[in-house]
Amino acid sequence: MKVTAPSPAITGQRHITIVSETFPPEVNGVANTLRYLCEELVRRGHYVSVVRPGQKQEDSAGFEATPDLCHQTLRVTGLPIPGYSDLRFGLSVPGRLTRLWRKNRPDAVYVATQGPLGVSAVSAARRLGIPVSSGFHTNFHSYSQYYGAGWLEALLCRYGQWFHNRTAVTLVPTRKTMAATQSMGINPVALWSRGVDCNLFSPAKRSQALRESWGLNPGDTAILYVGRLAAEKNLQLAVSCFERLKSLHPTARFVLVGDGPMRQRLAERHPDYLFTGIQRGEQLAEHYASGDLFLFPSKTDTFGNVVTEAMASGLAVVAFDDAAAREHIRHGDNGMKASLEDSEAFVSHALRLIDQPTFTRRIRTQARLDALDLDWATQVERFENLVINQPAEARHHVRHKQVTTV
Structure with a gap:
């Protein structure tokens, strides 16, 4: 043509x-x-x-x-x-x-x-x-x-x-x-x-209707993962982390946004997890904003755009001290990060966030403010x-x- x-x-x-x-x-x-x-x-x-x-x-x-x-x-x-x-x-x-x-x-x-x-x-x-x-x-x-x-x-x-x-x-x-x-x-x-597009990714996109469709009541926590469901994303750590969280907070839900070769196996082993498939545009922004805590367990990404998208959406991010998290997250201020060798610290940081809602709210607010500078x-x-x-x-x-x- x-x-x-x-x-x-x-x-x-x-x-x-x-x-x-x-x-x-x-x-x-x-x-x-x-x-x-x-x-x-x-x-x-x-x-x-x-x-x-x-x-x-x-x-x-x-x-x-x-x-x-x-x-x-x-x-x-x-x-x-x-x-x-x-x-x-x-x-x-x-x-x-x-x-x-x-x-x-x-x-x-x-x-x-x-x-x-x-x-x-x-x-x-x-x-x-x-x-x-x-x-x-x-x-x-x-x-x-x-x-x-x-x-x-x-x-x-x-x-x-x-x-x-x-x-x-x-x-x-x-x-x-x-x-x-x-x-x-x-x-x-x-x-x-x-x-990061802070007009698209924003806490203002939070949807109570979407959270209710996830089976959440007011005060319940949505743990979010966005990305490819593949081995190199270190998803097994995210699964282990959520299982620890759920043992202490039974009403928490794990929402996985994306697709990939691990989806079927994960869905068979964990029928209580929510698999939304690939989301784009406004729907993706709504999913981000409707979560509370964001897990990014990958150790192979060169950057990880999802980290800054989650920050812009006002989520508390848990990641390793690598890629985008190394560049943009200040531990305990606008997110939480663990050293690459310390998977237990990754889990501990997520537990602290779910156990300390006031601390988490402060982190979520600061994450959004810092993302506004990343144009x-x-x-x-x-x-x-x-x-x-x-x-x-x-x-x-x-x-x-x-x-x-x-």
Whole structure:
């Protein structure tokens, strides 16, 4: 389908192309981040094009106009990711991207994922001398231990080093991830954090009707988890934590928002848990705001957007001292966090929150106040400076980088 959006050459806009194996309406941290990035870039006057695999229910590849997020989308053929059948990876199309970008040349390319599509995008951009940057959004190398393939971790680290070092700069969401990627031999890296939509995620969205549908009476506690129901999210700790809470507070309910390979097994073992499935937009915001205490047991996330969404919604968050919690939670002030090695402290923090309602109310209020400072506009301005506004330097750097062979 021919796109009728004006070309950046006519309007004077900068043209930024986002390449990703996952994109809205898919629900995950990468897709969520790219949604806000694209929306804000368009708002700031840029011409945004997206290259992504075809998703479920999309029966063909090709061009389409997506005015809500970007000016143009190129869908390529996608295949299911092993172990993540609801997500797809895009096939390598370097020749197609080279032809497309010769005809409609971007000022900069940002590659968010490391799959075959991302590799072909980096190759095409380098061939044409287009500044290309990458994002370190997911700790895929650390996932291998959760799927019986821990022996792959070293190889995946070497692959990540090779992939990212073919780009001018790799953007990372936290200072800890910056140190970790540098230790993997990835350089240069730059900090690009995440914002949160405090208009969407707000305590004002709390719904008594929804809480009643969960079987809660006034004064009962809703323990919330939002995210993928998968092994790498350390869900067994969340289950153990809730069982401890329930032994002392029998009316508490565990509400799990999301989907994934562990859902069926969890539902069979714990028929009293509430599984809402994937929620989006206003419905997701209502679910957040209708909870009381938020458990985030993951030790593998590079950021964890759900942490800041929960804070914006006025929830008391329990997490490990890692990723978004390390950056934004001050223990005992706007949330609770435990060291990565101390699962017992994680449980103890949740018990303290449910046992001390006055303390919890203070934390929830402060969490919302701190989230108000985490706006997306500031983060996208930084993205502009790192990816879009320095094309000459980026082009020179990527041509002269030493690239390690896999």
